[in-house]
Amino acid sequence: MQTKEKEISKTIEILKEFLKEERKTTLNREAKDRKDSKRFTPYQTLISCLLSLRAKDEVTEKISENLFKIAKTPEEILKIEERELKKIIFSSGHYNKKAEAIRHVSKEIIEKYNSKVPQTRDELLSIKHIGPKTANIVLAFSFNKQVIPVDTHVHRIPNRLGWIKTKNPEQTEKELEKILPKEYWSEINGVLVLFGKRICLPISPLCSKCPINRYCKKVGVKTSR
Numbered sequence: 001m002q003t004k005e006k007e008i009s010k011t012i013e014i015l016k017e018f019l020k021e022e023r024k025t026t027l028n029r030e031a032k033d034r035k036d037s038k039r040f041t042p043y044q045t046l047i048s049c050l051l052s053l054r055a056k057d058e059v060t061e062k063i064s065e066n067l068f069k070i071a072k073t074p075e076e077i078l079k080i081e082e083r084e085l086k087k088i089i090f091s092s093g094h095y096n097k098k099a100e101a102i103r104h105v106s107k108e109i110i111e112k113y114n115s116k117v118p119q120t121r122d123e124l125l126s127i128k129h130i131g132p133k134t135a136n137i138v139l140a141f142s143f144n145k146q147v148i149p150v151d152t153h154v155h156r157i158p159n160r161l162g163w164i165k166t167k168n169p170e171q172t173e174k175e176l177e178k179i180l181p182k183e184y185w186s187e188i189n190g191v192l193v194l195f196g197k198r199i200c201l202p203i204s205p206l207c208s209k210c211p212i213n214r215y216c217k218k219v220g221v222k223t224s225r
């Protein structure tokens, strides 16, 4: 293992230890997600992921459950009146956009992919409204592919630490693939999301309480506490 990879591994291990107790909750959720992904079809995982954008986990869970009681396949979803669909998903926020996304994605899956969710990243990304994070979650959870789901925390924190220098989540994913040891690919999202919500906040991070302070270059951090 090279020096940079060793330093990254060490930093992640410190974070895992620091977040040990809180991670138990996350790990329970991840275990539940994996269970759900077996219970859920790839299409349901995809729809649930579209519903989760900017929504809390508990809300997404409830709404997905309600929706899947009525419809589980792209054909069944498209049978729901648009107004009715918006009503069902209303509390997830951004319901107009999400309803449009769900309907569009369902149509494309029926028309282009014979009602089956495609299993490659390129095909998933070719469908409007499916971004890299959603694609990677479907690939990882439904099809057991080795990928790194990059969201706002996984993009921000490695840049602040100085591991990478990227402008968007797509670039971050590519750069992390080069430097992150594979054993961390599936768990990095869970660790950094939790750390980003508790300590390395988007604005004014809590650097004085940070367990990896001495390994951090604080790139772009203008104010901290």
Ligand code: SF4
Pocket (backbone or CB within 6 Å): 160, 161, 199, 200, 201, 205, 206, 207, 210, 211, 212, 213, 216, 217, 218, 221, 224
């Ligand atoms: S030192 Fe500050 S900026 Fe760096 S990882 Fe910790 S909280 Fe984030």
